[in-house]
Amino acid sequence: MPMLTLDDLGVVRSVEEDGDRVTVTLTPTYSGCPAIEEMRADVRASLAEAGYTRVEVRTVFSPPWSTDWISSDGLRKLAEAGIAPPARIGLRSSGPIPLTLTPPSQAVRCPQCGAPATDEISRFGPTACTALRRCPSCREPFEHMKEI
Amino acid sequence: MNASHDTEQNAYQSLSETTEHDDPRWAFGTGVEDVAAEITSPVPDGVDPADLAAYCLMLGDDALLCSHRLSEWVSNAPELEEEVALANTALDLLGQARVLLARAGHVEGRDRDEDALAYLRTDAEFRNVALAELSDDLDFARAIARLLIFSSWRLALLHRLLGSADPVIAAVAGKGVKELTYHRDYAARWTLRLGDGTDESHARMQAALDALWPYVGELFRTSDEERRLVEAGVAVDPADTREEVDAVLDQVLEKATLTRPDRPFIGTIGGRSGRQGVHTEHLGHALAEMQSLARQHPGATW
Numbered sequence: 001m002p003m004l005t006l007d008d009l010g011v012v013r014s015v016e017e018d019g020d021r022v023t024v025t026l027t028p029t030y031s032g033c034p035a036i037e038e039m040r041a042d043v044r045a046s047l048a049e050a051g052y053t054r055v056e057v058r059t060v061f062s063p064p065w066s067t068d069w070i071s072s073d074g075l076r077k078l079a080e081a082g083i084a085p086p087a088r089i090g091l092r093s094s095g096p097i098p099l100t101l102t103p104p105s106q107a108v109r110c111p112q113c114g115a116p117a118t119d120e121i122s123r124f125g126p127t128a129c130t131a132l133r134r135c136p137s138c139r140e141p142f143e144h145m146k147e148i
Numbered sequence: 149m150n151a152s153h154d155t156e157q158n159a160y161q162s163l164s165e166t167t168e169h170d171d172p173r174w175a176f177g178t179g180v181e182d183v184a185a186e187i188t189s190p191v192p193d194g195v196d197p198a199d200l201a202a203y204c205l206m207l208g209d210d211a212l213l214c215s216h217r218l219s220e221w222v223s224n225a226p227e228l229e230e231e232v233a234l235a236n237t238a239l240d241l242l243g244q245a246r247v248l249l250a251r252a253g254h255v256e257g258r259d260r261d262e263d264a265l266a267y268l269r270t271d272a273e274f275r276n277v278a279l280a281e282l283s284d285d286l287d288f289a290r291a292i293a294r295l296l297i298f299s300s301w302r303l304a305l306l307h308r309l310l311g312s313a314d315p316v317i318a319a320v321a322g323k324g325v326k327e328l329t330y331h332r333d334y335a336a337r338w339t340l341r342l343g344d345g346t347d348e349s350h351a352r353m354q355a356a357l358d359a360l361w362p363y364v365g366e367l368f369r370t371s372d373e374e375r376r377l378v379e380a381g382v383a384v385d386p387a388d389t390r391e392e393v394d395a396v397l398d399q400v401l402e403k404a405t406l407t408r409p410d411r412p413f414i415g416t417i418g419g420r421s422g423r424q425g426v427h428t429e430h431l432g433h434a435l436a437e438m439q440s441l442a443r444q445h446p447g448a449t450w
Binding site for chain 1: 185186229233236237239240241242243244247303304307318319320322323325326327329330332334336340392396399400
């Protein structure tokens with residue numbers, strides 16, 4: 001998703017500068033997200049290009065990333081690129097996690113034609129974070145970034 | 149963030165692309181322990197490091213073996229969408245396994261990283277439950293039945309581990325709960341489609357549950373390490389998850405018109421099972437494949 005910066009995606013947890021030393025802390029989106037290695041390499045390369053010689057990129061897992069951490073700019077850029085952005089989910093109530101056996105929600109707007117209701121083809125798309133959907137109005141398939 | 153490139157990019161170039169600071173990729177040495185702040189956290193007060201390492205291996209090996217079995221569906225699933233779904237699920241579990249194995253390696257202090265623990269242990273050193281290691285024999289109903297049981301149980305475990313005194317286990321639980329919630333929903337929906345589908349799909353889904361049911365009892369056995377770690381606030385007693393897991397499975401099976409199998413627990417050998425390193429013959433076969441590259445080319449990177 002090259003249209004998003006790491007900051008838009010909400011994976012940059014902190015940047016600390018101490019003289020010529022920079023420590024950047026990232027958090028992965030999913031436990032097995034293979035892109036975290038690329039993100040670390042990109043951060044190091046960009047900082048090296050900007051003249052920083054002592055760069056440390058750390059990763060933390062806690063607290064877990066949520067799509068709620070994507071910036072408003074990030075949501076807008078996703079939609080402009082034809083990827084339906086995730087809805088805001090807020091805090092989950094406590095207690096056992098309910099099982100969901102109902103059909104997938106249709107309440108995802110088509111990023112191509114704006115139709116308000118679309119169908120889920122598959123919960124799992126080309127990357128861990130997206131689902132595949134199709135619009136019954138314009139017939140275009142598209143990706144939806146799943147709420148997590 | 150875009151790094152600038154002097155040369156035109158293509159797929160092959162980006163695979164071999166390295167910068168001065170780059171790590172080797174897709175092989176040994178991409179180690180999470182180098183980068184994940186939590187993994188080197190001190191062992192919580194009052195906790196025996198050997199117990200904590202064993203517990204991290206239990207939770208990590210469950211995820212690793214289940215991930216490996218799911219990954220066997222790549223290029224074998226009935227539909228492309230299911231192949232992608234199973235591969236994605238495998239990737240989530242592999243991610244959980246990597247962190248837990250790295251933590252186990254750090255805590256035990258024997259200079260073994262996640263790669264050494266995954267690729268260089270023998271079957272008797274693995275601590276996973278049998279349910280995670282069994283072969284599906286490329287029976288899709290078997291894959292769905294295992295994922296339904298496994299994810300229902302693991303979700304119940306990780307949900308209780310959100311407050312673990314060990315920061316790594318708590319962090320894995322925090323991410324894992326979100327992931328296992330949709331793994332379980334996926335498996336439950338397929339159980340419904342197959343169980344309440346055609347006569348053939350119903351019979352095969354029931355047969356898959358019948359075949360796996362003798363391995364369900366092991367999920368709720370409590371090992372000595374777990375018993376001690378419950379005291380220290382690090383672990384949960386798996387026996388405490390039984391009621392919740394049963395309720396979830398009953399709900400799914402009833403809607404899917406399937407019968408809860410009435411099969412006895414397969415039993416233990418001298419009181420020992422997966423948590424103590426006693427496994428089915430399936431594990432050796434799985435490891436032979438999973439470890440073959442690492443054992444033939446130790447330390448390989450490319």
